[in-house]
Amino acid sequence: MKQSSYYIPTLKDVTSDAQMTSHKLMLRAGLMRPLAAGIFSWLPSGYKVLKKIMDILREEMDKSTGQEFMLPALNPVEIWDKTGRSKAMGDVMFHIKNREGLVLAPTHEEIITYHAKQHISSYKDLPQIWYQIQSKFRNEPRPRSGVMRGRQFFMKDAYSMDTSYENLGKSYDKMAATYKRIFDRCGIKYFVVGASSGAMGGGGSQEFMVENAFGEDTCAVSDSGYAANIEIATSAVKSVGRIENNPQYEIFDTPNARTINDLINKYNVQEERCAKSLVYIIEGEPVLILMRGNDELNLSKMESVFETSNIRPAGDSELLEITGANAGSIGPLNLKSEIKIYADNLLKDANGLVSGANQNGRHYKNIDLSRDAKILKYKDFRTVQVGEPDVIDGSPLRIVNAIELGHIFKLGTKYSEALDFKFLDQNGKTHPVVMGSYGIGVERMMACHIEQHSDDKGIVWGKTLAPFDLHLIGLNIHKSENVRNACDKIYNDLKENGLDVLYDDRKASIGFKFKDADLIGLPYQIVVGDRMLGNGKGGEVELKNRRTGESKSIELGEIVNYFKAISEN
Secondary structure (H helix, E strand, O other): OEHHHOOOOOOOOOOOOOOOHHHHHHHHOOOEEEEEOOEEEEOHHHHHHHHHHHHHHHHHHHHOOOEEOOOOOEEEHHHHHHHOHHHHHHHHOEEOOOOOOEEEOOOOHHHHHHHHHHHOOEHHHOOEEEEEEEEEEOOOOOOEOHHHEOOEEEEEEEEEEEOOHHHHHHHHHHHHHHHHHHHHHOOOOOEEEEEOOHHHOOOEEEEEEEEOOOOOEEEEEOOOOOEEEOOOOOOOOOOOOOOOOOOOOEEEEOOOOOOHHHHHHHHOOOHHHEEEEEEEEEOOEEEEEEEEOOOOEOHHHHHHHHOOOOEEEOOHHHHHHHHOOOOOOOOOOOOOOOOEEEEEHHHOOOOOEEEEOOOOOEEEEEEOHHHHOOOOEEEOOEOOOOOOEOOOOOOEOEEEEEEEEEEEEEEEOHHHHHOOOEEEOOOOOEEEOEEEEEEEEHHHHHHHHHHHOEEOOEEOOOOOOOOOOEEEEEOOOOOOHHHHHHHHHHHHHHHHOOOOEEEEOOOOOHHHHHHHHHHHOOOEEEEEOHHHHOOOOOOEEEEEEOOOOOEEEEEHHHHHHHHHHHHHO
């Protein structure tokens, strides 16, 4: 493609709104342009990259027995109502106001289930893996970071259907292996973490993450290979345990203690012996949760324990009514009203504890949870902290920001039961189909590739995703017929041998062309100038490797053979 007629509007600078490297370079290299908040138009070179990613997705999904569909973005809301997700997603789902009853799909679990139910009725029809690559729509309240969080985006979403959880595991593992091949082919460094299933439901999930300072996910990782989303991460921190000769609990005055640190600093209480009491309203009912010291309660873990997202902290007036005290003086003993009490695993059967007495300005000491309190269940409620030992070999945890590239879910029977999608087994008995869901953000893959493959000059494309194989740059081409003739011949010869070439034939200064070439970042640059053509038999050109910055001379007659050899490797 001749650059003089190719629409690739490069920019020297971008607005301060662009913070991420990928966002800046996508704009500067002419890959895309914003249309509205979270909505982008893809320009020719950017769309070429997207199509290359989609080709890889198709190739690997097809290898994994996937069958490609194209489902409508417009969905009847009543199908979504059957699973409860139209309500659960709230304003994130686009509703069509002038066509009531229609929504723009943010994903397609319901619709896949709806269609599968029409024709799959026997164990003989299973397993199935169906997928599509299609635009999705989510009304993100705060779209940011370029294409990382947009309101319209491409997703590869896939769905597995099996006869049992054991077979679901096989499909799930197959998709996990497929994802690894996809990301490896695209030259993206990633790590895999256990994650919360969230609103998707199901029995487990994993995320494929890229470490990045601008990432919206937080993960706990360690050198031993442990990695988990902070929503479910655990550590090997020792439980509080028991002390010998713990007397009966007794009350003591703490007039100036409203926080755990106040108890520690003013009353010489050990932090780990403090039992912090938190009251939440869960599905309309109050629940008290005990945490160790200054440990932070993890909302995602709490949602998993109680299997609902209808959770909020109790207000000040509610605290007083339920417990008899204000925040800072609440505890598990002698509450004003009956309330279910849960505690974090680190407090299991602990004694020698200090907690609020449910009287303002007073606390109990010597509390024995086994003896004095009625704990309904012990669960993992806490958020892990930097430096805690991991559960593999005790290596210290690091807390890093990360970008989610892909997410795979074991949905189980949530959607098949809601939409009455069942099959007959070998004995004629009816069972709900066991399902999985698997998603990849296409634009995110491009952005993450750029985040990992760029420098202070611009993008450094890997061979697989580069919009063109190489950049042919003619110096002073509008002044030198010798240079133009040589460039035209190189361009035509390379094209005839199957290479995709961006040919800079523009009337522009040498410095401008070099800066543009480094910004666009194709793997190789062939530089043709009068001085080089005059050297050696038949003339030479300069060949530059964009990634290493290394340059060397190559004879005109060897260019095609050189790149044919590269393309075959």
